[in-house]
Amino acid sequence: MEDITHFLTGVLIQISIFMYFKFPFNILFTMVFAFLSHFLIDALAKITYHTPEALKGDKFWIIWHIIIYSGSLIILIIFFIPYWLGMLFAKIVDIWDWFILRPIQNRKKKKNPESKWMEKYFFHPTIDKIRKKTLFWLPNWNYERKGIIPEIIIIFFLLVIIMFLIYPFS
Numbered sequence: 001m002e003d004i005t006h007f008l009t010g011v012l013i014q015i016s017i018f019m020y021f022k023f024p025f026n027i028l029f030t031m032v033f034a035f036l037s038h039f040l041i042d043a044l045a046k047i048t049y050h051t052p053e054a055l056k057g058d059k060f061w062i063i064w065h066i067i068i069y070s071g072s073l074i075i076l077i078i079f080f081i082p083y084w085l086g087m088l089f090a091k092i093v094d095i096w097d098w099f100i101l102r103p104i105q106n107r108k109k110k111k112n113p114e115s116k117w118m119e120k121y122f123f124h125p126t127i128d129k130i131r132k133k134t135l136f137w138l139p140n141w142n143y144e145r146k147g148i149i150p151e152i153i154i155i156f157f158l159l160v161i162i163m164f165l166i167y168p169f170s
């Protein structure tokens with residue numbers, strides 16, 4: 001799913017864990033659960049509009065991405081203090097796969113196209129396996145524009161729960 005969904009999940013996890021646990025368990029559990037949340041969220045991404053490649057000629061794709069990237073950046077800034085830890089660990093799987101392993105692997109592949117360097121250490125193939133085993137019954141809306149609706153609903157609910165936890169009634 002989109003960064004904003006991962007960030008909000010990380011924020012929600014950090015708020016909930018810090019309500020019930022004291023140092024060092026609050027830090028530790030936030031890291032573990034935020035990390036694991038990425039697997040669930042990405043497995044669910046099947047029902048969201050998420051084309052594997054950029055559709056740069058497609059107006060809908062461009063507008064959606066401008067909105068969703070701006071939203072992600074705004075959420076990152078608003079919640080950075082004090083929820084950077086939850087957000088960072090909710091995103092670590094992407095940082096590891098796309099920003100650390102992939103660029104190094106690409107460099108190795110330039111020298112040797114057969115290179116399978118660190119192939120086993122990517123997280124996303126594991127997420128694909130989890131999705132195929134457990135969420136095979138979900139429709140695949142990766143190329144369907146209506147796939148933005150489940151993502152918007154999830155973002156909305158995460159925001160409502162977070163607001164409720166930060167500013168409880170009474």
Ligand SMILES: [Zn+2]
Nearest residue numbers: 038042093094
């Ligand atoms: Zn991911």
